[in-house]
Amino acid sequence: MCRWAKVSRSGYSDWRDRAPSATALWRRDLASVIQFLFEQSDSTYGYRRIHADLARRCNHCHPETVRVLMREMNLVTCQPKPFRPTTTIAGDSSTTADLVNRDFTAEAPAQKLVSDITYIQTWEGWMYLAVVSDCFTKQVVGYAMADHMRTELVLQAIDDGAQTEGFHSWNNHISQRPRLPIHLHGTESSSEAIWATAFPWAYRDLL
Secondary structure (H helix, E strand, C coil), rough: CCHHHCHHHHHHHHHHHHHCCCCHHHHHHHHHHHHHHHHHCCCCCCHHHHHHHHHHHHCCCCCHHHHHHHHCHHHHCCCCCCCCCCCCCCCCCCCCCEEEEECCCCCCCEEEEEEEEEEEEEEEEEEEEEEEECCCCEEEEEEECCCCCCCHHHHHHHHHHHHHHHHHHHHHHEEECCCCCHHHCCCCCHHHHHHHHHHHHHHHEEC
């Protein structure tokens, strides 16, 4: 074998019996820590996040070193698909007519108001934001935040906007997705006075 490798027997014996260098020992220890952090993350951390975690632990090295070691150990990330909350429509809900005909313009302020719900990921979980905006001014006139997207969230946004614009100036209010309403809400609730004052009869069941 020495003849095939073109090395001397003494040189081969010296290499075989030589103790690992300090760099080799450091890389071996670093690889063990990287393996641990990777498993702790459920195989979701890439080399950048592993490097950041190492830095927080005062284990400083170059990001490229982490990438090379992860490749040598065949550590491949497995990223789960992000959870995206969506509106759940009741099974007994009927399709609601598009009362504004997809026309989200207005000739005067407080003539036509629209709303929608979005979601924001926070450290404490998902937060839902309901916003009411004026089609004429394009400004937000009311909003509400909660950890759910039930009907009361939108009602709170309407209440907030009503304090700014006044009930009697609100002529129309429908969801920005009129063909798929967020929820059908009747007027037999505690908010009946709000609906009766703020909206014409034809629009009170839309939200």
